[in-house]
Amino acid sequence: MAMFIRVDVDNTVIEKTASLADKLVEVCPVKIFKLASQPNAVEVVEENVDECTLCDLCTQATPEGVRVVKLYE
């Protein structure tokens, strides 16, 4: 569905740090992440991905756990 941005999440990295999942949900200004059903993990909200402002707050929170890819590059 998203045409311009892809967000890859590695929950095996995220679950290692306490409350990192909460932080990802909180920092994203366009609500790309939501808490997953399993603890300490996130899911990507596909319909919000093209709204990504490339603010880097998620990748700053976890450089290994999240990757943001510009599909137009």
Place this chain on the structure above:
Amino acid sequence: MRFYEFEAKQLLKKHRIPLVQSELAKTADEAAKIASDIGGPVILKPQAIAPGVATASAKEVADPAGAKAVAAELLGLDDGGRKPNGILVEARPTGEAVYSLSFTYDGTTKRPVVAASDMAGKIDDLGDTHPDRIVRRHFSALYPFSDYIAKELAKSLGLGGNDLKRMTRIVSGLARLFLDYDFADLDITSLVKLGDGNFVVLDVQADLEIEARHRQRPMLNELGFSKDDLRQVREPTEFELAGARIDEEDIRGIISPIAEFDGNIGLVIGAGGGSLTLTDAVRKHGGRPANYAAIGGNPSVDKARRLTKLVLSKPGVEKIAVMSNVVSNTRADLVARGVIKGIIELGFEPADKILIFRVPGAWEADAAKILQKYGIEYCDRTVSISEAARRAVAKAG
């Protein structure tokens, strides 16, 4: 947001401002009945919004029969695509003296101001013809209104005795109402002193600050305003209502205003000053805009997508020009994403539908890459607004 005069008077009445006897007629027969109740000559005022219609069409009639005939005629007037919302039938007392009052915000001093004259009319017009007959007093939007300000105004109008006290009460009441209800302009174009010494308001024109409509909802409800009634000078079209809905449903960025014209060039243009400048530029180069749709305040991708679809779906619009001033907070890349997404969702090739994409500034490098991927030429900041408009008009043919 212009009020019908009968609505303004309802509000004034509630706040005990003395008014001339008047009643709203919805039909010619009602007008005749009210005229006969009032007795003697009456004035008929069609309740209209479009500039000038209400004042230009008010008519005085001698009796109920005249009221019926003239009301029938006035009810058929064109008020920017609407019919008048009834006829206000009013007594027309002649008095010993007549005054006018005007409340507004003075952009120079940044304060609310009340102006008064010992002549009837709009203060704005009297300012040209009789500047020496106008007195003014600024007041405060920070502190509560104090009666002495009204008293000083009355004094400077040359009033004394009971006249001064009565005028002070009226001006104070109106000033509080003006502030409490967030009016942008409140004009009493005729305030008459009757033979018995009392003052009555004859003619009122009131405009609500459109930005305050949400917090003034209780008052608007009381007056019977429907929720999406913005009292534009002409009735909004389907296209305009759809644009307003898109704007309302997503708070990220602003599409406002949106207006429909009868040209062929669809415009998705930068908001605020950029949209004004671009519309002037398109027209200067002989182009005929199909619409005005200013998008700004950093719209979301989704908002740009929905606006693009709306404009391209308008009958007669083949292609759109996406143009803006050099953007700062609005992002060129997000606009590009939204516009392209909208075109693709309609089943078209972006390159076939975009006359020009001139949105330089914030995130332009990303915007250029996105456009390149879809085969659209990116105009950078060296292409001026005038040049962009010229190219769009030339390509539209």
Place this chain on the structure above:
Amino acid sequence: MAVIVHEDFQFIVQGITGREALNFTRECLQYGSKIIGGVTPGKGGREVYGVPVYDTVREITETQRVDGTIITVPLAFAPDAAYEAIDAGIKEVIIITEGIPRKDASAIVEYAELNGARLIGPNCLGVIVPDVCRFGSLGGPAVDCRKAFKPGVVGVMSRSGGMTTEICNALTLSGLGVSTAISIGGDPVIGSTYVDLIPLFEADEDTKAVVVYSEPGGTAEADLARWTQENDSRLPIVAFVAGQFMDEMPGMSFGHAGTVVNKKVDSPADKMRRMREAGISVAEEIGDIPDLVRQAIGN
């Protein structure tokens, strides 16, 4: 020299965790501006791009010098944010928030005046002195901002934030450059009008000419014309009035909240006439501005 801001200018951002504020906070930091704190009630203790976030303004002003604040909070909270900043002693206040009713704007202006603070806006993008300080949201990311704003000789005041950057970009491309640019706001009641600000340019030795962008609605242009006639200014002024198409559409509002032709003084034609009579050079097309500036300063 510079207008309003200077090299050591330190400011805060009220509403720093919002979508727009995040954007321009990062952009200002990249540009080299000194943002020493942000305020979002309930989010005290967090950090945004290295800037500490507080619950109240006073927590910052009690320990540090704060020269200015940028307010970009939702409009229902904007007056409160302004009063908080003014009461905490901040003297340069920018309100970016759009849609504040004029009664509230008027009250904020009066409160600022009573407390010796200057208000720019509402509904503006702030101030920039190229390569010295960016105090607001003009120009976008630092890399794009530097393209539009190069140091130079022209002061710019604009009722449109977007057109501030557009005009500065044209002045920069033409080689004239910009001394200070101020986006003054598009609302009917704003804190600082052309006439309030032009003495600052008059006193700024870097400024050799002033460009003014204006729109339908309001008395600001008539006031500027009067100021020009009453003061023996050293500065040539070049003005542009957008929205000429609106003269055909009385009562309709386009662009900004302040943009409507109801009274005679509101009309672009009337503004252009008054300014021309006062000796202000009025550009027919936006693209003519740089050449008119050159003619005016004999360059």
